[in-house]
Amino acid sequence: MDTPDILTVAQARALGTSRKTLRGRKSERHLHGIYSPVRRDRDALTLHRSLLGAAGFRGTDVASQESAAALWGFPDVLPPKDLHLLSVAGDRRTRVKGMTGSRGLVLPEETTFLAGVPLTTPARTWLDLARASGVMRLILWADWLFNPVWGGDWDREPLSTPDELGALLERHRGKPGIRKARLAAERARVGSDSHQETRLRLALVDAGLPEPAVNQWIHDPVTGERIHQGDLTYDEVRIDLEYEGEHHSEKGQVQRDIARSERLQRADWLELRFSSSHTRNNWFPAIHKTRQALLSRGWSPS
Secondary structure, rough: OOOOOOOOHHHHHOOOOOOHOOOOOOOOOEOOOOOOOOOOOOOOOHHHHHHHHHHOOOOOOEOOOHHHHHHHHOOOOOOOOEEEEEOOOOOOOOOOOOOOOEOOOHHHHHHHEEEOOHHHHHHHHHHHHHOOHHHHHHHHHHHHHOOOOOOOOOOOOEEEEEHHHHHHHHOOOOOHHHHHHHHHHOOOOOOOHHHHHHHHHHHHOOOOOOEEEEEEEEEEEOOOOOOEEOOOEEEOOEEEEEOOOOHHHHHHHHHHHHHHHHHHHHHOOOEEOHHHHHHHHHHHHHHHHHHHHHHHHHOOOO
């Protein structure tokens, strides 16, 4: 059996690694009872993952909160300074320096393994983060869980679903942060390709405009063929909203965007393009642009 890169004293004993090796000049002590037989450089996420794997070796704790979120790849979550552990036994609280422990109701279906590390599922991780997070952050994370392709990982499968979040909220009605989590779940949508798409959608709705559909296909009115999957669309008035990130300035992407615009124009769709300049003043330029386009297409405020 190969010796793990980072291991506990108990693991070392089972593998036949001596205490002398763990405490030698080539070794490294990370936390109480957790060592590396050989010292080496690691990036923050790799180190955190290995430490969590060692800390969860006994099977009584799983990675949770920011630790689990960092492993799953939650946007804008970095590995925390301390290991965040949740006791699945529910009868103790970890108090070792460098570890933050918690306990509470955790069901078997709310934990899993990722690269050998025991941790809470993406949905349970999201709920555990609700206590210390704002509603906007929770909406963004929920949208990402439903479509975790943000950053260009286009082949990644969904990490959760609206139904899973809903069932989780029902099971944990009295959990701290549950009200914020409920508000966030109500406003989360399946299909968002980026945090800016989500922010644009929310800004439009908060300004009193109709809610656009997320990543729906636009069809040719004559042939019925699919011509484009819009970021955000108003199908009744044939308006397509596209948020253009930095990659849209690349030569190949520019050509594809022009071709897309031409297809939409032939189908009598109005394309609105947005960039970071439209995010100023709480998205006011984007809201104004969209409102004017809706009015020009016959929409009227109720």
